[in-house]
Amino acid sequence: MNREDLYYHIKHKKSFLCIGLDTDIAKIPMHLLDLHDPVYEFNKEIIKATHDLCVAYKPNIAFYEARGSESWLSLEKTMNEIPPGIFKIADAKRGDIGNTTQMYARAFFDQMDFDSITVSPYMGEDSVKPYLDYKNRWVIILAVTSNLSAFDFQFLPVGGTDQKVFEKVISVSQKWGTTDNIMYVVGATKANMLEKIREMIPDHFLLVPGVGAQGGNLEEVAKYGFNDHCGLLVNSSRNIIYASNGTDFAEAAREEAKKMQKEMKMLLERAELV
Amino acid sequence: MNREDLYYHIKHKKSFLCIGLDTDIAKIPMHLLDLHDPVYEFNKEIIKATHDLCVAYKPNIAFYEARGSESWLSLEKTMNEIPPGIFKIADAKRGDIGNTTQMYARAFFDQMDFDSITVSPYMGEDSVKPYLDYKNRWVIILAVTSNLSAFDFQFLPVGGTDQKVFEKVISVSQKWGTTDNIMYVVGATKANMLEKIREMIPDHFLLVPGVGAQGGNLEEVAKYGFNDHCGLLVNSSRNIIYASNGTDFAEAAREEAKKMQKEMKMLLERAELV
Numbered sequence: 122m123n124r125e126d127l128y129y130h131i132k133h134k135k136s137f138l139c140i141g142l143d144t145d146i147a148k149i150p151m152h153l154l155d156l157h158d159p160v161y162e163f164n165k166e167i168i169k170a171t172h173d174l175c176v177a178y179k180p181n182i183a184f185y186e187a188r189g190s191e192s193w194l195s196l197e198k199t200m201n202e203i204p205p206g207i208f209k210i211a212d213a214k215r216g217d218i219g220n221t222t223q224m225y226a227r228a229f230f231d232q233m234d235f236d237s238i239t240v241s242p243y244m245g246e247d248s249v250k251p252y253l254d255y256k257n258r259w260v261i262i263l264a265v266t267s268n269l270s271a272f273d274f275q276f277l278p279v280g281g282t283d284q285k286v287f288e289k290v291i292s293v294s295q296k297w298g299t300t301d302n303i304m305y306v307v308g309a310t311k312a313n314m315l316e317k318i319r320e321m322i323p324d325h326f327l328l329v330p331g332v333g334a335q336g337g338n339l340e341e342v343a344k345y346g347f348n349d350h351c352g353l354l355v356n357s358s359r360n361i362i363y364a365s366n367g368t369d370f371a372e373a374a375r376e377e378a379k380k381m382q383k384e385m386k387m388l389l390e391r392a393e394l395v
Numbered sequence: 396m397n398r399e400d401l402y403y404h405i406k407h408k409k410s411f412l413c414i415g416l417d418t419d420i421a422k423i424p425m426h427l428l429d430l431h432d433p434v435y436e437f438n439k440e441i442i443k444a445t446h447d448l449c450v451a452y453k454p455n456i457a458f459y460e461a462r463g464s465e466s467w468l469s470l471e472k473t474m475n476e477i478p479p480g481i482f483k484i485a486d487a488k489r490g491d492i493g494n495t496t497q498m499y500a501r502a503f504f505d506q507m508d509f510d511s512i513t514v515s516p517y518m519g520e521d522s523v524k525p526y527l528d529y530k531n532r533w534v535i536i537l538a539v540t541s542n543l544s545a546f547d548f549q550f551l552p553v554g555g556t557d558q559k560v561f562e563k564v565i566s567v568s569q570k571w572g573t574t575d576n577i578m579y580v581v582g583a584t585k586a587n588m589l590e591k592i593r594e595m596i597p598d599h600f601l602l603v604p605g606v607g608a609q610g611g612n613l614e615e616v617a618k619y620g621f622n623d624h625c626g627l628l629v630n631s632s633r634n635i636i637y638a639s640n641g642t643d644f645a646e647a648a649r650e651e652a653k654k655m656q657k658e659m660k661m662l663l664e665r666a667e668l669v
Contacts, residue, residue, distance in 0.1 A: 183491060183496075186498065187502045188506065190465075190471055197463055215457070218540070219542070221417075224419075224457035227461040228463065232461070232462065233463070241488070241518070243516060244515070245544025245547030245549075247544040263517055263518070268493070268521045270520040271519055272519065273568075274563065275518075278553065279552065280554040280555075281554075286548065289548065
């Protein structure tokens, strides 16, 4: 999916919601456990109930590795349930040398038709470049994450500059690609930083996790993060997919997604983006 | 496997060789392609031919994701072929928040019985801690990698200190665990840096990729990297596993592994470590 299509879907749905499919077999409703592939059945119902309210789904790949090849198969089947016109993010946080990155590209772009993959920048350009050979696919580079220990290294000052490590990551990595194939992860618990990041990269899409369960504030994120293409994908996972633990789990997920979409609609309208 | 056991196997085998199972279906001998699971059959033969010469195997997980759930199954079956007493490294370079890290721990420690996993430090302590709850399992943190674009971020000077980013990673992260559960990746193409790193962490094991195909020199690595427990695992992948593309591939792999083991034996004896 390219940038224009993504913005088209945001305008059409009045939503920049990404739903995180962090599906843990220990947390899904009991009545699904009798089925052949509970994780897949859960995801299928969640997708059916929410796909008109969100513009992206983001399976957290760790949750599909946790039970081995069987759960990897659940992921493959889940991907086939996502309707066309929805942006698919492999939240994999991979990062390796070039020939290994090519293998990840095969796994997530060729095998499973993801539109994008999250990538850790520690190993530099080699971890990003091979993905950019794929047309209309994206790399989403970790800049600032929303966890507490993000402060261990991301905020170190870089000697001889007025930049921190995450700012250096942004300034260097934006040259590897374009606003049509690179996005950045910016944790929402640090919404005020979005202003500074927007100065550095006014046109890039930002994937913002951490709204909701992790404490971020949607209005703040929109205030500092919007650009003229919206420029934001805001993720919510647990708040939506685990809204109920009963047989009404899909309806409850829809309710929560609807709440977020309504707030997003208001924010998009206020900013005259729709 | 604990530190003492690892050193025991190094002394016993007179080897600190790690063999990288970066098995690409496009590169294995043609005659295997008729079999039901060529990647598994290839790995099985390689392991049978080399397990007395090495102390560790390191499957590069990307290669087993590239073909989806089917190749993930090849990995699971491969793990069952590795005999007891060999250190198993999941070269996964994961790095995420705590609840996700727990899922990776389940995947690699519970499901597949790896002894260790390689981890990218960008997201800080959260990416490491959950693994350390497992007794006798290890996290191998990326410090300096052997690829060219390692220089993009790992060597940035940290303001207000005389350290570079990778040195900060080492000095901060060694406090998260002990020499019994943390190792570091140090790329062999920068062997002279080993001397400085050894000053910082005299007792930790170091995983050294990049000897052979990537240009490192084993004698240099030993000179600067040995400690009184050997303290090194040196990886070779392509040089060994793709030594021949014919029906003699396993024998040829053994020949290459034997060459490395002989040099390692000489170096260990010279340093009076065996």
